[in-house]
Amino acid sequence: MFRIKSPFRSLVIAVYLLFILAWVMPVSGQTKRSPVAPNRERVEAAVREAYEKFRSDTGGKNADYIPYLAQVDSKLFGISVVSTDNQLFEIGDVKYSFSIQSISKVYSLALAMEELGADPVFQKIGSEPTGRAFNSPIAVVDMPTHSANPFVNAGAIATVSLIPASSPDEKWNKILNFYSKAAGEKLTLIDEVYKSEAATNTGNKALSYLLAKYDRIYADPFESVDVYTKQCSVGVNATQLARMGATLANNGINPATGQQVIKTEDIPYILSAMMMAGLYDSSGGWAWHVGLPAKSGVGGGIVAVVPGKGAIAVFAPPLDEAGNSVKAQKVIQYVADKLDYNLYSPRSVGLK
Ligand code: DON
Numbered sequence: 001m002f003r004i005k006s007p008f009r010s011l012v013i014a015v016y017l018l019f020i021l022a023w024v025m026p027v028s029g030q031t032k033r034s035p036v037a038p039n040r041e042r043v044e045a046a047v048r049e050a051y052e053k054f055r056s057d058t059g060g061k062n063a064d065y066i067p068y069l070a071q072v073d074s075k076l077f078g079i080s081v082v083s084t085d086n087q088l089f090e091i092g093d094v095k096y097s098f099s100i101q102s103i104s105k106v107y108s109l110a111l112a113m114e115e116l117g118a119d120p121v122f123q124k125i126g127s128e129p130t131g132r133a134f135n136s137p138i139a140v141v142d143m144p145t146h147s148a149n150p151f152v153n154a155g156a157i158a159t160v161s162l163i164p165a166s167s168p169d170e171k172w173n174k175i176l177n178f179y180s181k182a183a184g185e186k187l188t189l190i191d192e193v194y195k196s197e198a199a200t201n202t203g204n205k206a207l208s209y210l211l212a213k214y215d216r217i218y219a220d221p222f223e224s225v226d227v228y229t230k231q232c233s234v235g236v237n238a239t240q241l242a243r244m245g246a247t248l249a250n251n252g253i254n255p256a257t258g259q260q261v262i263k264t265e266d267i268p269y270i271l272s273a274m275m276m277a278g279l280y281d282s283s284g285g286w287a288w289h290v291g292l293p294a295k296s297g298v299g300g301g302i303v304a305v306v307p308g309k310g311a312i313a314v315f316a317p318p319l320d321e322a323g324n325s326v327k328a329q330k331v332i333q334y335v336a337d338k339l340d341y342n343l344y345s346p347r348s349v350g351l352k
Helices: 008-024 040-054 101-116 118-125 137-142 153-162 168-183 191-198 202-213 221-232 238-249 264-277 280-289 326-338
Strands: 078-083 088-092 234-236 294-296 301-306 310-315
Touching: 040 078, 040 088, 040 326, 078 238, 078 326, 088 238, 101 118, 101 153, 101 168, 101 221, 101 238, 101 264, 101 294, 101 301, 118 153, 118 264, 137 153, 137 202, 153 202, 153 221, 168 221, 168 234, 168 238, 191 221, 202 221, 221 234, 234 238, 238 264, 238 301, 238 310, 264 280, 301 326, 310 326
Parallel strands: none
Antiparallel strands: 078 088, 078 310, 294 301, 301 310
16 A cells, blocks of 8 residues: 655645645634635626616605705715625725614614524514504504514614613614624714704604503613614715625624624524515515515615625615615615525526
């Protein structure tokens, strides 16, 4: 039999072991790239085509019930894709900082589960779609759980109320730090958005008291609304938002920093809630046409998560009737279709 003489023998064994280690151990804490993830050229082409195809789309209208949002330039348009191996593909106004709005609800849900565990959060909030507008008081009355799910305003305010803290300021700092870890950069409040929303959020205050009537809010109602209003006023750009999404796609590990931000076991709960209610009363249509967990915000952002592969974030302020960015929905549907991202499609796992 062929035998290697020492010291070469130990060298060969060491190299062999290193090979095995590199294969089984994720590099810098990241999960392995999905074997069916599309290559760089395909992603770049899909993003560029979508940008050109939809940049002149004039559908929808900026949100105006928060006065600040009405005067944001409706032509702003940016697309950013971050892959789980931290590649970046982007085009357009990707450095403009807009208010995260309802997309924040995803990360406050994650934080609540981080602190309390998933089951208590599910018991106290629920995860049923309402089929009604995101700010509907009727849904609070009608839904058996009242809070319905963490993504309608009522459920989101209840989720904020659950996050343990000794003061509203401490809670707000905890939330902002957590979002920053998911974005891989320090995020800050857009003070003008906060002031604009705080001066006009009577509807959310009403929802918080309605929740109190059913014992479905777990801290002072108005204090909870105030922290919620701040979380909605956090500024993000499309790149940061895509990285926040890619953290969900990458088992809770931020692909840029390698930090485990969200517990891996919580990811399926978060993504299922996004699929059920991420686009409010048009979530069913979204699941039908696009098949990706996503979350929208009235600031004009949408982030869609492709588990194991990455995330697409789009920013374009004009919204449809349900409060979802018109261009962002079109772009994500186009890119998802081009790159076989729809989770319900056999093509997403390489079956043609
Ligand atoms: O509470 C509100 O109405 C806003 N801060 C957030 C609503 C929102 O983003 C709904 N999204 N599509």
